[in-house]
Amino acid sequence: MVTDGLTVRGLTVRYGGTTAVAGVDLDVQAGEVVALLGPSGSGKSSLLRAIAGLEPPPGGTVRWNGTDVTDLPVHRRGFGLLFQDGQLFPHRSVAGNVGYGLTGRPRDERASRVAELLGLVGLEGYERRAITSLSGGQAQRVALARSLAPAPRLLLLDEPLSALDRGLRERLTGDLCRILRATGTTALYVTHDHDEAFTVADRVAVLIDGRLVQVERPAQIWRAPAGREVAAFLGYGPFLPAELDGASARTVLGEVPADRALAPGSGVLVGLGPEALRVAREGMMLPVVATRFVRGRTEVDVCLPDGQVATAVAPGGCEPAERVGIRLQGAGTVVVPA
Numbered sequence: 001m002v003t004d005g006l007t008v009r010g011l012t013v014r015y016g017g018t019t020a021v022a023g024v025d026l027d028v029q030a031g032e033v034v035a036l037l038g039p040s041g042s043g044k045s046s047l048l049r050a051i052a053g054l055e056p057p058p059g060g061t062v063r064w065n066g067t068d069v070t071d072l073p074v075h076r077r078g079f080g081l082l083f084q085d086g087q088l089f090p091h092r093s094v095a096g097n098v099g100y101g102l103t104g105r106p107r108d109e110r111a112s113r114v115a116e117l118l119g120l121v122g123l124e125g126y127e128r129r130a131i132t133s134l135s136g137g138q139a140q141r142v143a144l145a146r147s148l149a150p151a152p153r154l155l156l157l158d159e160p161l162s163a164l165d166r167g168l169r170e171r172l173t174g175d176l177c178r179i180l181r182a183t184g185t186t187a188l189y190v191t192h193d194h195d196e197a198f199t200v201a202d203r204v205a206v207l208i209d210g211r212l213v214q215v216e217r218p219a220q221i222w223r224a225p226a227g228r229e230v231a232a233f234l235g236y237g238p239f240l241p242a243e244l245d246g247a248s249a250r251t252v253l254g255e256v257p258a259d260r261a262l263a264p265g266s267g268v269l270v271g272l273g274p275e276a277l278r279v280a281r282e283g284m285m286l287p288v289v290a291t292r293f294v295r296g297r298t299e300v301d302v303c304l305p306d307g308q309v310a311t312a313v314a315p316g317g318c319e320p321a322e323r324v325g326i327r328l329q330g331a332g333t334v335v336v337p338a
């Protein structure tokens with residue numbers, strides 16, 4: 001079947017005896033932005049590099065609009081690349097960098113395309129500036145403009161914002177999202193930051209240990225992580241064994257709603273989010289392991305009946321005590337198949 005866009009089948013990447021990417025199938029439809037999300041070392045960069053043609057895969061195929069490009073060299077795939085450090089040419093001006101992929105086009109056309117791209121990334125009039133005079137955020141905007149200038153049929157971005165500080169990263173994530181949409185760019189976006197992935201992408205592909213474990217819309221991944229590994233990566237944990245009882249999951253600490261399709265009678269786990277447990281007079285009494293004051297509130301680490309340690313919020317503060325009452329709140333939890 002011929003589909004529009006990128007089709008990856010059975011793609012594998014190995015380094016000596018290490019399998020970094022293990023037979024991945026992934027589609028990115030024309031005009032779609034897909035985020036490749038996963039913990040450090042899960043194989044995200046290796047997969048992106050193999051799609052770009054920078055890493056020869058020992059197995060699998062990469063197709064664009066149905067045409068096999070697996071054996072094409074990097075520059076003949078028509079894909080654009082943007083890395084964490086931008087990799088700008090320090091001896092060229094901003095215009096020289098942005099216009100780099102436009103060689104062969106008439107001078108006027110090139111200048112107007114450079115101006116258009118600089119406008120798009122919020123750097124109007126920066127043509128003559130030296131690369132060395134730019135801030136980190138401005139340099140990454142120039143790098144983005146350069147990668148978009150030749151209108152690549154697919155843009156591959158590898159952690160494009162991770163060298164920037166948090167505030168700037170959040171602002172640029174929103175800008176990047178708008179720019180990719182405004183240009184109708186088809187993109188595959190590698191990140192280890194789930195907030196960034198969920199802001200930018202139409203769909204999120206979660207890679208763990210070289211395997212794609214879930215590919216879905218952001219809201220669906222939050223609502224129904226495929227399993228414990230995905231939920232843990234989203235920040236849930238520890239996990240309590242539970243039994244499904246109709247639309248509820250029953251744990252040792254109480255019941256929570258299980259509002260997703262799960263096979264009845266199958267084992268499930270309830271993942272605790274940061275707001276899942278509260279110190280409350282009527283809760284189950286549990287031993288206190290540690291108490292601290294963070295982000296303007298008191299948090300208490302307690303030992304669960306199975307020996308795991310979990311954090312509970314104490315809204316009204318907490319007197320030093322050996323045991324406190326702990327209540328489970330459904331809203332701060334997620335239910336996943338065991």
Ligand SMILES: Nc1ncnc2c1ncn2[C@@H]1O[C@H](COP(=O)(O)OP(=O)(O)OP(=O)(O)O)[C@@H](O)[C@H]1O
Nearest residue numbers: 015018020038039040041042043044045046047192
């Ligand atoms: N050139 C290489 N030679 C040997 N092993 C490599 C090489 N590049 C990556 N690896 C290994 O392959 C695995 C996947 O690495 P990769 O960089 O693709 O992961 P990642 O998810 O992008 O990680 P990060 O988020 O930390 O960049 C890791 O175990 C890594 O150590």
